[in-house]
Amino acid sequence: MTRALTRKGEATRARIVAGAAAEIRERGVDEVRLEDVMAHTGTSKGQLFHYFPNGKDELLLAVAEHEADQVLIDQEPMLSNLTSWPAWLAWRDRLIERYLAQGVKCPLNGLLGQTGRRAPGAQAIVTGLMWRWQKAIAEGIRQMQSTGDIAADVDADRASAALLAGIQGGVLLLLSTGKIDHLEAVLDLTIERLRAGARSA
Amino acid sequence: MTRALTRKGEATRARIVAGAAAEIRERGVDEVRLEDVMAHTGTSKGQLFHYFPNGKDELLLAVAEHEADQVLIDQEPMLSNLTSWPAWLAWRDRLIERYLAQGVKCPLNGLLGQTGRRAPGAQAIVTGLMWRWQKAIAEGIRQMQSTGDIAADVDADRASAALLAGIQGGVLLLLSTGKIDHLEAVLDLTIERLRAGARSA
DNA sequence: GCAAAAATGGACCCGCAAGTCCAAAAACCG
DNA sequence: CGGTTTTTGGACTTGCGGGTCCATTTTTGC
Numbered sequence: 001m002t003r004a005l006t007r008k009g010e011a012t013r014a015r016i017v018a019g020a021a022a023e024i025r026e027r028g029v030d031e032v033r034l035e036d037v038m039a040h041t042g043t044s045k046g047q048l049f050h051y052f053p054n055g056k057d058e059l060l061l062a063v064a065e066h067e068a069d070q071v072l073i074d075q076e077p078m079l080s081n082l083t084s085w086p087a088w089l090a091w092r093d094r095l096i097e098r099y100l101a102q103g104v105k106c107p108l109n110g111l112l113g114q115t116g117r118r119a120p121g122a123q124a125i126v127t128g129l130m131w132r133w134q135k136a137i138a139e140g141i142r143q144m145q146s147t148g149d150i151a152a153d154v155d156a157d158r159a160s161a162a163l164l165a166g167i168q169g170g171v172l173l174l175l176s177t178g179k180i181d182h183l184e185a186v187l188d189l190t191i192e193r194l195r196a197g198a199r200s201a
Numbered sequence: 202m203t204r205a206l207t208r209k210g211e212a213t214r215a216r217i218v219a220g221a222a223a224e225i226r227e228r229g230v231d232e233v234r235l236e237d238v239m240a241h242t243g244t245s246k247g248q249l250f251h252y253f254p255n256g257k258d259e260l261l262l263a264v265a266e267h268e269a270d271q272v273l274i275d276q277e278p279m280l281s282n283l284t285s286w287p288a289w290l291a292w293r294d295r296l297i298e299r300y301l302a303q304g305v306k307c308p309l310n311g312l313l314g315q316t317g318r319r320a321p322g323a324q325a326i327v328t329g330l331m332w333r334w335q336k337a338i339a340e341g342i343r344q345m346q347s348t349g350d351i352a353a354d355v356d357a358d359r360a361s362a363a364l365l366a367g368i369q370g371g372v373l374l375l376l377s378t379g380k381i382d383h384l385e386a387v388l389d390l391t392i393e394r395l396r397a398g399a400r401s402a
Numbered sequence: 403g404c405a406a407a408a409a410t411g412g413a414c415c416c417g418c419a420a421g422t423c424c425a426a427a428a429a430c431c432g
Numbered sequence: 433c434g435g436t437t438t439t440t441g442g443a444c445t446t447g448c449g450g451g452t453c454c455a456t457t458t459t460t461g462c
Contacts, residue, residue, distance in 0.1 A: 006408060006459065030231055033449060044411045045451085051409095055451065109313070112377060126377040158386045165383040166363060169370030176313060176327040182366040185359045193394060207429065207438060234419060245441045246421085252439095256421065409458065414451105421446085428439065 013051045015041050021063045025105045029060070064122045067107035068129040072136075074098055079133075082140025085149065085195065092187045099171055100180050108168075109175060134164045141194070151197040163190050214252045216242050222264045222271075226306045230261070265323045268308035269330040273337075275299055280334075283341025286350065286396065293388045300372055301381050309369075310376060335365045342395070352398040364391050 005013065019041035023032045034048055034056060052058040072079065075098075078091035099106075111126050138160035144150040163186070170183030206214065220242035224233045235249055235257060253259040273280065276299075279292035300307075312327050339361035345351040364387070371384030 004408075008459075009409065012409080034451090035449075046410055046412070046453090049451070056449095112310070112373065123377060130374060130378060158390065161383045162367060162386040162390045165370035165374055165387045166367040167370060168373045169366035169368065172313065172369045172373060173331060173366055176324060177331060182362045185363040186366045189359065189363045205438075209429075210439065213439080235421090236419075247423090247440055247442070250421070257419095404462090405460105406462105407458105407460075410456080412453100412455100414453085416449105416451085418448095418450105419446105420448100422444080424441105424443095426440080428437105430437075431435095432433100 009051070012043065012047060016043055016048065016051060016059070017062050017066050020059055021066050021107070024063060025067075025107055028109070061121050061125075064111050064125045067111060068125050071107065071129060072132060079136045079140075082137070083143050083147075085191075088140070088144075088191055092191065095167065095187065096180060096184060099174055099183060104175055104178070106171060106175055108171065130164065130168075134160050137163055144194070144198075149198055150194050154194065154197055159190075159194070166190060210252070213244065213248060217244055217249065217252060217260070218263050218267050221260055222267050222308070225264060226268075226308055229310070262322050262326075265312050265326045268312060269326050272308065272330060273333060280337045280341075283338070284344050284348075286392075289341070289345075289392055293392065296368065296388065297381060297385060300375055300384060305376055305379070307372060307376055309372065331365065331369075335361050338364055345395070345399075350399055351395050355395065355398055360391075360395070367391060 016037065020032070020037045023036055023040050027036075034045065037059075038044060038048065048059070049055065052062065075091065075094060078087065078094050082088055082091060108126075111122060138156045141150055141154065141156040141159055145152055145154065145156065166186035167183065170180075170186045173182040174180055217238065221233070221238045224237055224241050228237075235246065238260075239245060239249065249260065250256060253263070276292065276295060279288065279295050283289055283292060309327075312323060339357045342351055342355065342357040342360055346353055346355065346357065367387035368384065371381075371387045374383040375381055
């Protein structure tokens, strides 16, 4: 039942996913035709349906997984090592830098709403991404609490939920307004606040 | 140049926009066909193209304007009267209530990304909405500062930017996870923080 | 090397939904 | 009223793009 993929086949499949992801980041899900993917990856329609028998939906799902993973990978190794204030600031800088460079081309934009409606599983992928992301932040807060750098009475789960929401909204506003200000404000004010709590405690 | 609309024509146009907006909220932009709008509003294809000569794009733009206005209207009269802590909490409650009721059916979801790509002007509409929204929040903060309920050293612009981002992200996470927790966390923690600043000042 | 399986190329089909067109009905206005 | 303009209905066209199919080439495993 499970497909037998040659090494070459595996490579082609990966090339299709990566190419489609790039194309979608660039021009948006519903602007990208299978023909575009074919041209951009040097493949034929036969190949597309060979590797993704269920057609576009299945390809989109694979792209969604690919992009979701990438979002977290791009934040490493900072995200998994929020163990000091300099580390937090480095993470902050990485986020700003990444999204500034990316500008309007956001994978999330594609994943949410657009892919979400079409592929039923895409919703789950986004949820999983958010969950992992928030968990990493919460872990960072707890680490800092264990060293006394963040007040013990901070609710790590609530704080990480709020911070994650702020980041998402910041990115969203970057997409619609083109300005990074919101994301910056969220990160700086939140970190500031976490630090302030410890000082006074 | 500007078209002459009869009273009846005006009514029909409005009915089309409202119906299309409802339909889109329910099922998403790219799931809604002109045929659906026709069925839902009791109109014919001739009428659609009579009132929106540029076709779907133009209709979508009108819908975007309609929805953007609605988002702010739904927050009134609270949003324009953030002059006391009970008022802030009432606003908070309204937001939670509204988005909880709305669930996955979010106009923003349609406006951003989907409509944004198709209709060039939609981006401007979203930007305008965000701008007005943030301005209202900032105004509320300044009001509270004038009465000493919020510390004077709070940067109203930065704080409102962060809060707006948090709200947007909270809604986004509501859409993808189905949980209101993030939005709640943002609102409660932010308001808490604004109050705390005044106490110690 | 050779059969079986996988990979590739691309011509073709087909349905859908946007957009066109025009003729009939209704509303407006002097 | 009666001419003019606006409104309405709906049949028809059209192009696009996803999906099918199969013939050909390449790879695999023994």
